[in-house]
Amino acid sequence: MQKVYFDHNATTAIDKKVLGVMMPYLEMQQGNPTSQHSFGRYARTAIEEAREQVALAIHAHPTEVIFTSGGTEANNMIVHGAAIKNPQSTLVRSNIEHPCVARPMEALTHQGWQQNLLKVNHDGVITDEAYKNINANNVSLISVMLANNETGAIQKMSTLSHFAKEKKALSHTDAVQAFGKMDVRFDELGIDAMTLSSHKIYGPQGVGALILNKRSDIEPLIYGGGQEKNLRSGTENIAAIVGFGKACELISESFKETSVLTGELQTTLELHLKELGAVIFSEKVKRLSNTTFFAFKDIEGSTLLTALDKKGFAIASGSACSSVNKEPSHVLLAMGIDEDLARGALRISFGNQNTLNDVKTFIETLKKELQTLKQLTAIAA
Amino acid sequence: MERKPIYLDYSATTPIDPRVAEKMIPYITEHFGNPASRSHSFGWTAEKAVEEAREEVAKLVNADPREIVWTSGATESNNLAIKGASHFYSTKGKHVLTIATEHKAVIDAVRELEREGFTATYLEPEPNGLVDLEKFKKAIRPDTVLASVMLVNNEIGVIQDIEALGNICREEKVIFHVDAAQATGKVDIDLEKLPVDLMSFSAHKTYGPKGIGALYVRRKPRIRIEAQMHGGGHERGMRSGTLATHQIVGMGEAFRIARLEMKLENERIRKLRDKLLQGLQSIEEVYVNGDLTHRIPHNLNISFNYVEGESLIMAVKDIAVSSGSACTSASLEPSYVLRALGRSDELAHSSIRFSIGRFTTEADVDFTIQLLKDKIQKLRELSPLWEMFKDGIDISKVEWAAH
Amino acid sequence: MAYSDKVLDHYENPRNVGSLDKNDPHVGTGMVGAPACGDVMKLQIKVSDDGVIEDAKFKTYGCGSAIASSSLVTEWLKGKTLDQASEIKNSAIAEELALPPVKIHCSVLAEDAIKSAIADLKSKQGK
Numbered sequence: 001m002q003k004v005y006f007d008h009n010a011t012t013a014i015d016k017k018v019l020g021v022m023m024p025y026l027e028m029q030q031g032n033p034t035s036q037h038s039f040g041r042y043a044r045t046a047i048e049e050a051r052e053q054v055a056l057a058i059h060a061h062p063t064e065v066i067f068t069s070g071g072t073e074a075n076n077m078i079v080h081g082a083a084i085k086n087p088q089s090t091l092v093r094s095n096i097e098h099p100c101v102a103r104p105m106e107a108l109t110h111q112g113w114q115q116n117l118l119k120v121n122h123d124g125v126i127t128d129e130a131y132k133n134i135n136a137n138n139v140s141l142i143s144v145m146l147a148n149n150e151t152g153a154i155q156k157m158s159t160l161s162h163f164a165k166e167k168k169a170l171s172h173t174d175a176v177q178a179f180g181k182m183d184v185r186f187d188e189l190g191i192d193a194m195t196l197s198s199h200k201i202y203g204p205q206g207v208g209a210l211i212l213n214k215r216s217d218i219e220p221l222i223y224g225g226g227q228e229k230n231l232r233s234g235t236e237n238i239a240a241i242v243g244f245g246k247a248c249e250l251i252s253e254s255f256k257e258t259s260v261l262t263g264e265l266q267t268t269l270e271l272h273l274k275e276l277g278a279v280i281f282s283e284k285v286k287r288l289s290n291t292t293f294f295a296f297k298d299i300e301g302s303t304l305l306t307a308l309d310k311k312g313f314a315i316a317s318g319s320a321c322s323s324v325n326k327e328p329s330h331v332l333l334a335m336g337i338d339e340d341l342a343r344g345a346l347r348i349s350f351g352n353q354n355t356l357n358d359v360k361t362f363i364e365t366l367k368k369e370l371q372t373l374k375q376l377t378a379i380a381a
Numbered sequence: 382m383e384r385k386p387i388y389l390d391y392s393a394t395t396p397i398d399p400r401v402a403e404k405m406i407p408y409i410t411e412h413f414g415n416p417a418s419r420s421h422s423f424g425w426t427a428e429k430a431v432e433e434a435r436e437e438v439a440k441l442v443n444a445d446p447r448e449i450v451w452t453s454g455a456t457e458s459n460n461l462a463i464k465g466a467s468h469f470y471s472t473k474g475k476h477v478l479t480i481a482t483e484h485k486a487v488i489d490a491v492r493e494l495e496r497e498g499f500t501a502t503y504l505e506p507e508p509n510g511l512v513d514l515e516k517f518k519k520a521i522r523p524d525t526v527l528a529s530v531m532l533v534n535n536e537i538g539v540i541q542d543i544e545a546l547g548n549i550c551r552e553e554k555v556i557f558h559v560d561a562a563q564a565t566g567k568v569d570i571d572l573e574k575l576p577v578d579l580m581s582f583s584a585h586k587t588y589g590p591k592g593i594g595a596l597y598v599r600r601k602p603r604i605r606i607e608a609q610m611h612g613g614g615h616e617r618g619m620r621s622g623t624l625a626t627h628q629i630v631g632m633g634e635a636f637r638i639a640r641l642e643m644k645l646e647n648e649r650i651r652k653l654r655d656k657l658l659q660g661l662q663s664i665e666e667v668y669v670n671g672d673l674t675h676r677i678p679h680n681l682n683i684s685f686n687y688v689e690g691e692s693l694i695m696a697v698k699d700i701a702v703s704s705g706s707a708c709t710s711a712s713l714e715p716s717y718v719l720r721a722l723g724r725s726d727e728l729a730h731s732s733i734r735f736s737i738g739r740f741t742t743e744a745d746v747d748f749t750i751q752l753l754k755d756k757i758q759k760l761r762e763l764s765p766l767w768e769m770f771k772d773g774i775d776i777s778k779v780e781w782a783a784h
Numbered sequence: 785m786a787y788s789d790k791v792l793d794h795y796e797n798p799r800n801v802g803s804l805d806k807n808d809p810h811v812g813t814g815m816v817g818a819p820a821c822g823d824v825m826k827l828q829i830k831v832s833d834d835g836v837i838e839d840a841k842f843k844t845y846g847c848g849s850a851i852a853s854s855s856l857v858t859e860w861l862k863g864k865t866l867d868q869a870s871e872i873k874n875s876a877i878a879e880e881l882a883l884p885p886v887k888i889h890c891s892v893l894a895e896d897a898i899k900s901a902i903a904d905l906k907s908k909q910g911k
Contacts, residue, residue, distance in 0.1 A: 005423065011415040011623065019409055026402045026590065032393035036694065037701035038386055040393070069453030069592060072622030076610045100612030100621055107611055199623065204409060206453070206592045206625025221609060223493050224456040224486030233486060234456030235394060235585060237592025240625065305421075314414075314421035689822055691847035695787075695795060727819045763801055763851060765826035765843040766819060781818030 004358045006315045008200070008351035009149050009177055009291060014243070015202040021246045022204065025239035033236050034225060043238050050245025054209055057248035058179065058196070060186040066210045066228045067241055071176040071197035072100040073221070074210035075143075077232070078193045079104040081218030082141040082170045083113055089140035090114040092169070094126055094155070095334040101143050101174055118144065124153040124282040124335045131163045139169040146194075147178035150331045150347055151282035152291025154178065161190030170216055176200055176208075180251040181259055181288045192216045198240065202352070203247030207240035254352065262350040263289035265359050269348065270294075272363045276370060279341065281332060290350040293332075299373055301344035307369045313362055316347045386701045387745045391586075391738030392535055392563060392680060393703055397631065398588040398739065404634040405590065408627035416624055427626040434633025438582065438595055441636040442561075442570040445600060450616045451624050454594040455562035456486040458581035459529075461620065462558045462596055463490040465606030466579060467499060467527050470556065474524030475499045478517075478555070480531070480541075481721040482506055487529050487560055508723050509672035510539040517546055521553045531560040532580075533567060536718040536734055537671030538680025540568055547576030556604060562586055562594070566639030567647065567677045572597060578604045584628070588739060589635030593628035596620075650737050651678035653746050657735060660750030664757055666770075670719055670732060681735045684719075685753075687767040688760045690730035696756035700749055703734045787848055788882035794852035799859050802841045804828040812905025814897040823850045823890065827897035829861055829869070831905060837861045837869060842897075849887040853877050853894035866902055 005013070025046070031039025033047055048062070055062040068074045079101060083091060091105045095117045105115045116139075118130045126144060142164050147154045157173060164171035171191040175184055180201035186194055192213040199205040212218065212231075224233030266289055270280055278294040295301065301317050308315060317329075328342035348362075388396075397405075408430060414423030416431045432446070439446040452458045467477055479491050481503045491501045502520050506512050512530060521528070528550050530541050543559055550557035561570060562583040572580065580597040584590055598604055598619065612621030658681055661667055666686035685693060694704050704716070715729035724732075735749070761767040766776055787795070803826075804811045811830050817823040823846035830839040840858040844851045856877060861869055877883075877891035 003422075007415075007421065007423070010424075014409050016410075019406075022409075026397055026405065027399065028396065030394065030396060030591075031390070031701065035390060035393050035701070035703060037390065037698070037703075039388060039390070039701050069457070070622050070625075072612045073453065073610055076612070076621075080609075098612070099614070100610070103611030103614075103621070107608075197623075199415075199625075204625065204627070205415075205623060206628050222457050222460045222486075223489035224459070224484070226485070233489065234454045235583075235591055237453070237590075237628075239590065240592050240628070309421045314423050316421075687845065689846050689850075691822070692795070692851060695848045725820075726822075730822055763798060763843055764845040765815065765824050766845045768803065768826075768843060776819060781820075781824075 003312045003314065004354070004362065006313060006348045006350065006354065006358075006362070009347065009349035010316055011199045011205065012202045012351055013353070014204055015247060015250055017250060018203055018243045018246045022239045022243040025242055030238060033238065034227065043236070046238060046242050047236055050241045053245035053249045054196070057252040058184050058186045058194070058211065059188065060211050061214070064186070064211050064214060066212055066231050067236060067244075068208050068210055068232055069206060069237070070199075070208040071174070071195050074195040074197075074208050075100040075174055076104045077210055077221045078170075078172045078195070078212075078218065079108070079141065079143065080221050082172075083108050084219040085217065086138070086140035088112050089138045090116055090136035092116045092118060092134055092136070092139055092142040094118045094120060094144045096120050096124065096148055096331045097143060097145055098149060098174055098176070101145070120334055122336050123285045124148060124151045124331065125285050126155055126159070128159050131159055134163075137167070139167040141170045141172060142167070143172040143174065145174040145177070146184065147175075147181065147288050148282075148331060149177045150329055151293045152177070152288035153282040154182070154286045154288065157189045157191060164191070170218075177288065180255050181262075181290055182255070186211050198244035198247055201247050201251045204240045204243040207237055207244045209244070258352045259289045261352065262354070265350050265354055265356060266290065266292055268356060269359050269363070276367065281335070281337065281345070292348045293345060294348075295341050295345040296370070297341060297344075298377070299344055299370065301346055304369060304373060305346060307373070308365065311365045311369070313365065316349070317345060386699050387748060388701045389735045389737060389741065389745070389749065390701045390703050391741075392538075392734060392736035394585050394591065395588045395738055396740065397590055398635060398638060400638060401589055401631050401634045405627045405631040408630045412626065414626070416626055430626055431624060431629050434629045437633035437637040437640075441565060441640045442572050442580070442582075442597065444572040444597055448572075448597050448600050450596045450598055450619045451629060452594045452596055452620055453592055454585070455560065455581045455583035458583075458594050458596040459484070459486040459560055460490045461606065461609050462579040462581060463487060463527065463529055464494060464609060465619075466556050466558065466604065467494055468607040469605045470526050471499075474522075474526045476522050476525045477501045478504065478520050478525055478528040480504050480506055480512055482510060482534055482536075482718045483529065483531050484535055484560055484562070487531065491529070505721055510534060510537050510670075510722055511672055511675060512541055512546065514542070514545050514549065518549050518553075521549070521555055525553065525555050527556045527558060529558040529560065531562075532564040532570070533561070533677050534671065534718065535563045536716060537682045537722075538563075538677045538736075539671045540564075540675045540677060542675075543577060544575055551576045563677075565636065566643045567679055572599075579606070584632035584635055587635050587639050590628045590631040593625060593632045595632070646739060647678055650741070653737050653741055653743065654678045654681055656743070657681055657737070657746045657749060660746070661753055664754060668728060670722060670724065679737050681737075682732055683735070684724065684728040684732040685757055686728060686731065687764050687770055688731045688757060689764075690715075690732065692760060693731055693733065693756070696760060697733070697752060699752060703736070704732060790881050791848055791852040791883070794855040794881070795848040798851060798855040800841050800855065801843065803843065804830055804839065804841050809908055812901040812903075812908065814900030814902075814904060816896045816900055817846070817893055819845065822846060823893055825850065825854050825893055825897045827854060827857065827894075827901045829901050829905065831866065835865050837864050837866070846890065847887070849881065849883055849890040850893060852881050853883075853890045854897065856880060857894045857898060861898070866905075869898055870902055872898055
């Protein structure tokens, strides 16, 4: 059976060229980048080259790139790092942030910090008005994700930037989903910090970066040998860092072409989904061209998901991280979507290997499965 | 073409064993799913591999797989254990006990606790690098919440009596954390017997990949820790973040190989170390740092008197070794570990850590001995201190002009 | 640490290593630095009756840059008068060897060694 992967917002298959640059670091004798001998220096050079590749892809300076073990760590690092600098302050985020921004902020509310939420509208975006409802004065950090992992909805960064400057707070965006799917230019966003992840852009898992404006001062999350300018201790994950660098280089060359491709797939898919009676979330707003988050009224999402998987289609219900629990998507609830409809939500996220044919066979399969399910429900009723 | 130096820096990092790399690669190319994706087979395959690797890590140290939490490496494990447990149990007290010769990741995590209002004791070890049990016991206070002692020291390779130290902690109801980054595959670890509550592991010191490690968190009696990375609730809430499946698979395979081969490997390495030791001891005025009995066979840390450290490292560039810990070698400070043993600045400066591993050959050792003999002789011919020593002048009594 | 080719050359092939008879009235000895600081330099000059440096020898306990600095000055000293010798500045040594900022102290030490050797000679000769 052929397998079709429609879950690129969860993770992507590594690019062969990325694997190619990683292999020497997996197979050959490698040094600890901190060591002074030639093995160590060789590793150090490789890391610095990767740092430049990352910086180039997002229009930042190499010194602004701090390598981490992934997006989760980078998000925890900025939240913790900015908060610790300013005890008792207020942390602001949207109410659709990924748990790795939301949860560390919530944890800090038990230790004397406050948290204020920017609320999204029915389409999943933060309006300028929402910012006006934030009255707190002693704000240390404002974090709003660039593109949402579930709906793909893109947030306006200029409002965030303006608001943060007014509050003299650090601004941060989780660009894990946006990077590689749209043009992301750190130097033009006007914000202080940004999170990236490698495995969402055809790079290896286990590595990411916090891009931190040179003027910003934060405390580390992990202490030790003083790597990454003291901001992130621990022996560098060379193979993954080198792979991440290469993935950044490749994605900045290819993302435009890929987003045109996925855009076509998205249009076709959504046309058919709507014919079948699906509701598409964040349909009317600016959205990533690869993401479609949808639901059928009265259809059990998880049953459909399992059925589709058996036919070889890998799709997701909401985000991978929360698919462990059966709660409806917190993003949809924040948008004011009815709980029952939200519970049935499914996400398709395209990548550079998907074809129009994949979409067509998917639609065919979906039609059949929906019919079967409707019959079953009819019998049960 | 430039000849590659002989690698004798296995304590800084090890190469990935080819068998480990082979096992990892399919998880980069084919089974690339997110192990947290529960809705499709890509995710299931990844999850299964993660759980198998967890079992392998647990087996090496005789623990329950449910006691193993994945992290990005030993540095993160140490931070998570020390800060996480101290925070969780801070109502019991706010004092932390550790040893002055611990790895930076432990020392700096404790320092961070101090900034948060904890107090800390950095106990000095004996001149042989071992912790005195009585002194350790006396250092425990009624408000001590956690003690952290490394199993094997990264610079001098000495093995602490973890069982005895753990028993003291049990009696005093202190949580006991052990940094075992340098120990796996080198010493037997049986966590069913050892009175240890938390233990840190690293893959890249045991022929696994970089960027992956684990923390053992005891279930019976259950130890709780406060997470330092929050998010999707991976690893039962103790450590969120998408796990790198191929790295986890690599760590599992590396630990499986270590379990099966460590006995034979250690014997082979001990023979090489003994040969190296004998060869180097034929040079005048050399000093072994740290106890030689309670020590892993992989490590030899030696100070060459009357030779300056940096010029020594320059002289031995045909071998890749470390002067002090890799993590601090960017600075010109003498090793704080050797200083804690009471070594003078000069001897601490002129120390070399030779660490032998899986791919070291007897020819490598022979070459190293000859190289050191030649270079030490050359540097001593250059050294005014050696000349004074040979003239019978006691250098410690010379009054040096302030500089 | 990356060393310049000149430092490496002096380190690999140090010039004028050795000792002169420190009791010889024509020999001035300078010993500067301290073991605890990581550098000790011993510089000796032999001066003819008309005040020209005929020979110079050194021994150095220190890093590659310290060894190179002292080796270089022994080359420079030969044939110079004491006045010319005392004009050798650390900046010239640092420049010649392309020393990085963290190693400038090695050139300072070499300059000090020259001054110390000259002072020793002058005090011996009662000048």
